[in-house]
Amino acid sequence: METLVLKGLSRCTGEVDLPGSKSIANRALLMAALCAPGQVTELRHMLRSDDTERMLEALRALGVVIEEVTPTTLRVLGNGGRWTAAPRQLYLGNAGTAMRPLTAVLAATLTQPIELTGDARMQERPILDLTKALQQAGAGVRFLQTDGYPPLVLTQAMHGGTVQVNGSASSQYISALLMALPLLAEDSVLELTGTVVSWPYIKLTLAMLESFGIVIEQTSAQQFVIRGGQTYTSPERYWIEGDASAASYWLAAGVLGGGPLTLYGVGRKSIQGDIAFVDYLRKMGGNVELHEEYAVVTGGKLKGLDADLNAIPDAAMTFATLALFAEGETCIRNIANWRIKETDRLHAMATELRKCGATVEEGADFIRIQPPAEIQHGQIATYDDHRMAMCFSLLGFSGAGVTIEDPQCCAKTYPNYFAEFARLCG
Template sequence: MKNILNLKPIHKIKGSIFLPGSKSISNRVLLLSALAKGNTKLINLLNSDDINHMLNALKKLNIKFILSKSKTECLIIGNNGIFKPKKKLKLFLGNAGTVIRPLTAVLSLNSECDIILTGEPRMKERPIKHLVDSLKNGGAIINYLEKKNFPPIHIKGGFQGTKILEIEGSISSQFLTSLLIICPLIKQNTLINITNNLVSKPYIDITIKLMKIFGIHVENHNYQQFKISGQQNYISPGKYIIEGDASSASYFLSAAAIKGGTVKLNNINKNSIQGDIKYVNVLQKMGAIINYGKNYISCTKNTLKSINMDLNNIPDVAMTIAVTSLFAKGITTIKNIYNWRVKETDRLKAMSNELKKTGAKIITGYDYIIIYPPKQIKEVIIETYNDHRIAMCFSLLSLSNNSVSIINPNCTSKTYPNFFKDFKKISIYN
């Protein structure tokens, strides 16, 4: 029997939320701390499935750490260089792209590596070919164990690098992030050339900024070419506080914009290093009233209007915009979002299916979605496709005058286990 959560109609949104740590930052700093010289105390670490997959992998790779009872503080004992596990390993990494892709690169540095990386059925449908090809060009020995170009993969190390590496940019920024992380650790200097346009550029900014905090400099030439000096070491900053997750912020900001009251989100501000902070600008363009504080952002209701925008740089929160647009006046067009198709599910197909249930007219193409909002949003049952972001963004339908039922609400544990609890905290019912 399917687990279904019924969300009652919400009269008003009001209150404050302390945002959990950013997933993108949490998994990056866990890996960089493990590679670094010295110990690193991470504060406000996200406690979720994706982070647990990284922690479990690091533990099996002999990286020592002390995790607090709340799982939100972690002291990592730095390895001072590449990982050298003593035995054959098989690491199960769920559906965490921020784990499997960087670990594929990092483990390829070990010449005696004998490790299999695998995950959930959907992980076996998510592409890894372009990253593997680049690593092979630098000497890595990596084999596909089931379907060619997809996990599971068998890594036997051997990556020594080459003066020029090429990586496909249009599928996932995680491929480039993975190469950037390992290039300082090899002997020679590296030039990484991007083929086709790089998607999700703000995630590359996160990677480069975090590498800098750990003592590594990357030259970024207009996102087309990256230059990294070899023979470097990651150096622990000693302590790092992880800011609130900007992607998670989008649901609460939209809820306030649709049916506030005012919502105040603590542990994030306009100087966030996350690209998804740009969601605030999009919401403002739609008409929401935004205020910034020293370490918070607040949003207040206003009449919302449609947008026509390229949201390639913020694909995850573009989903929240799609649902928010059901409450806006006019036709919304979201463009340049092909990489929705290679995420936790085929999000372009899934979003189209679920948005249509509300009575909206939906048109989709290769890399766009056009949304004609319904006169009145219907009461619906949302299929989540085991995709955490679909569960969270469609919770906003409870801000219509109807309830909404969410199938498999526990899929939010991937990045935000307490999402529905926090959503209820700011909800006022009749």
């Protein structure tokens, strides 16, 4: 297995162009494909990574014409959800942003049965709350291996009506329904039940739907009314913001390495919830200037953080490794759904932080981290989780350093992360 040793780093300076946001990129690809037949959308600053390749492959398998102008500029020809090819199966790897939205959108547009599957981990990531909602609207869903988990076959299309969805495990189920229900002939009412997690991703979906001409009426905190028979309308050009979750590693490295480090692609105007990472980093003692479309970080002296980070589950992981460099304890709360992401992130994080000498309490929905007097060298397992690899790169700023197993698993969302890390921090 490939490993990477990082050690004794003391600077992180220069400029970094963030790759496109995974969450925006996969939504934009799907929404562009759903635009009225004949409408072309030019997607700029496209992320090219494992997750976006899975979405691209799936759309192409369904017959969507996507022209590659450059690797990061794609022209997508809309088909209004009238797929011209009928693949038997779509393989979606471990991309939640492909699996959940495609399940709902295909349930709305289906003409013949289709199987959706993914890698071994995707087959352990629940989807029952979404499929239950689709079934209420008349969809036919059959699980092929384990009830509630991919692989699944959609056997019958849905119609509108009142749909309840439990949002306590993943906001992606809600985003998926918000993208799919406008395509139905009938109107729908979408009611959210449970304590909804990761709200900013729902807001991101709503903002992007608006850019693609879809009208969603929010009638109360937990209810949406969605007119049927809507058509996605191409904004003609759509620029994909830099990835705010990926920005968290650079912001953290810029604090540890003193900066100045300028990050381009995301700023105060961002539609991504993970931009709130900056607020918490400042609370911890990081010096960050957030401009409209870029950010500058110039070091800082860190103290522990105690915060409910349910709204930013991805960027929140970065605080867990940053905690080792802070004075005092860090507690990250309300993150139970870390357990159903690329790996059980609560357990993985606790296990690997202990290898670096930290004292860690792993709660059902929190992690409490006491930094060691001196960080120890650890060989870090990354569990095929891009964020584990990228978070632990920060340990390169300790004297003892770190060995990261399988660093290239970062290709899920950021294929050249470690090349950039060497350039900026090496």
